[in-house]
Amino acid sequence: xxxxxxxxxxxxxxxxxxxxxxxxxxxxxxxxxxxxxxxxxxxxxxxxxxxxxxxxxxxxxxxxxxxxxxxxxxxxxxxxxxxxxxxxxxxxxxxxxxxxxxxxxxxxxxxxxxxxxxxxxxxxxxxxxxxxxxxxxxxxxxxxxxxxxxxxxxxxxxxxxxxxxxxxxxxxxxxxxxxxxxxxxxxxxxxxxxxxxxxxxxxxxxxxxxxxxxxxxxxxxxxxxxxxxxxxxxxxxxxxxxxxxxxxxxxx
Amino acid sequence: xxxxxxxxxxxxxxxxxxxxxxxxxxxxxxxxxxxxxxxxxxxxxxxxxxxxxxxxxxxxxxxxxxxxxxxxxxxxxxxxxxxxxxxxxxxxxxxxxxxxxxxxxxxxxxxxxxxxxxxxxxxxxxxxxxxxxxxxxxxxxxxxxxxxxxxxxxxxxxxxxxxxxxxxxxxxxxxxxxxxxxxxxxxxxxxxxxxxxxxxxxxxx
Numbered sequence: 428x429x430x431x432x433x434x435x436x437x438x439x440x441x442x443x444x445x446x447x448x449x450x451x452x453x454x455x456x457x458x459x460x461x462x463x464x465x466x467x468x469x470x471x472x473x474x475x476x477x478x479x480x481x482x483x484x485x486x487x488x489x490x491x492x493x494x495x496x497x498x499x500x501x502x503x504x505x506x507x508x509x510x511x512x513x514x515x516x517x518x519x520x521x522x523x524x525x526x527x528x529x530x531x532x533x534x535x536x537x538x539x540x541x542x543x544x545x546x547x548x549x550x551x552x553x554x555x556x557x558x559x560x561x562x563x564x565x566x567x568x569x570x571x572x573x574x575x576x577x578x579x580x581x582x583x584x585x586x587x588x589x590x591x592x593x594x595x596x597x598x599x600x601x602x603x604x605x606x607x608x609x610x611x612x613x614x615x616x617x618x619x620x621x622x623x624x625x626x627x628x629x630x631x632x633x634x635x636x637x638x639x640x641x642x643x644x645x646x647x648x649x650x651x652x653x654x655x656x657x658x659x660x661x662x663x664x665x666x667x668x669x670x671x672x673x674x675x676x677x678x679x
Numbered sequence: 680x681x682x683x684x685x686x687x688x689x690x691x692x693x694x695x696x697x698x699x700x701x702x703x704x705x706x707x708x709x710x711x712x713x714x715x716x717x718x719x720x721x722x723x724x725x726x727x728x729x730x731x732x733x734x735x736x737x738x739x740x741x742x743x744x745x746x747x748x749x750x751x752x753x754x755x756x757x758x759x760x761x762x763x764x765x766x767x768x769x770x771x772x773x774x775x776x777x778x779x780x781x782x783x784x785x786x787x788x789x790x791x792x793x794x795x796x797x798x799x800x801x802x803x804x805x806x807x808x809x810x811x812x813x814x815x816x817x818x819x820x821x822x823x824x825x826x827x828x829x830x831x832x833x834x835x836x837x838x839x840x841x842x843x844x845x846x847x848x849x850x851x852x853x854x855x856x857x858x859x860x861x862x863x864x865x866x867x868x869x870x871x872x873x874x875x876x877x878x879x880x881x882x883x884x
Contacts, residue, residue, distance in 0.1 A: 472796075501866065503857070523692045548726055677816035
């Protein structure tokens with residue numbers, strides 16, 4: 428049986444892993460390649476880098492990080508953040524990324540999804556959707572969850588699949604940072620309308636939140652950032668809890 | 680020296696460093712003299728069957744690869760494994776290298792495609808070198824699978840249907856998953872290929 432994936436996310440700014448995605452009060456945590464390598468040795472099933480660099484130099488540094496990661500890390504990794512054009516996708520894949528995530532640019536220009544999928548394949552085209560509850564619906568948010576596009580997130584999920592996305596990275600703006608667990612409602616609703624893997628993100632505060640989302644929905648993977656940093660919890664602790672709850676995971 | 684065939688399909692940095700980690704010298708090349716001088720040939724690949732066949736033909740590599748496969752240990756990875764078969768049906772019909780009898784077509788499963796993620800190996804035959812990988816997870820990313828006789832299948836993965844994961848015809852091997860992305864187990868699988876092919880065995884044609 429295919430295993431549920433546990434994915435640590437590293438926010439990278441100007442070549443360093445930082446804590447939090449806010450642009451104020453960021454703390455540097457370390458070297459992205461070393462941290463990715465350490466997570467993969469601990470049993471992470473995949474790594475996600477989110478580039479939040481504000482400068483061209485920062486973006487260029489990310490390419491070097493991708494190249495070094497491809498040489499040193501033996502699990503798949505995805506790079507997102509600041510992907511605007513098909514050339515950005517190409518550059519990251521050429522440097523060795525397994526998948527590229529697109530978010531705001533895909534909303535502004537949905538043909539980027541189609542183009543990436545046709546040229547590089549669905550398997551490396553990940554669309555990140557940031558969704559926020561508005562009344563009885565969810566809206567697609569862009570620009571780090573700050574701008575409401577008014578687009579229905581569930582319809583958008585269906586459309587990105589139609590356009591050739593191979594995977595959806597679904598972040599709940601409502602639960603993100605709250606540490607009270609994944610957004611089960613949102614996750615279940617999206618998983619049930621698409622036929623591509625969905626990665627749930629936003630809200631993990633303790634290992635038990637992973638088996639919770641795996642049991643309540645058919646989501647393929649769970650992603651978290653802060654609980655893994657500074658060894659609050661290890662990947663192994665999360666996997667042990669999943670295993671105890673009967674979730675199929677990869678043992679290393 | 681291990682040679683990785685460079686034909687413009689997908690990135691190979693991790694394949695290269697995985698073999699280097701095992702202590703081998705590795706070259707990435709499409710030069711026939713260099714390929715001929717190698718002890719092992721690795722055919723990687725990400726993308727569509729049709730596009731890969733076009734790249735191979737554009738570089739006039741097809742006959743060379745067929746010849747090399749008869750002479751020395753040969754490993755196809757992911758799309759590179761699919762290319763070992765006679766025919767592929769992704770984006771139209773295309774002829775593969777014809778090194779293992781069979782065809783490549785879309786996975787018939789009720790599960791979602793692509794088949795992305797870590798799935799368990801079921802070792803089919805009694806291959807002592809591969810026995811240790813029973814129930815180990817390896818990383819798959821694909822929507823198409825090999826359809827071949829059971830005798831060529833060393834291991835499968837269950838994805839609502841039996842998906843060939845490791846195939847073999849003599850010293851020609853194929854791995855549908857990405858050993859270079861499958862953690863320590865993946866590196867050990869590459870090592871198993873190198874060990875298994877250290878003794879020469881004939882290729883059935």
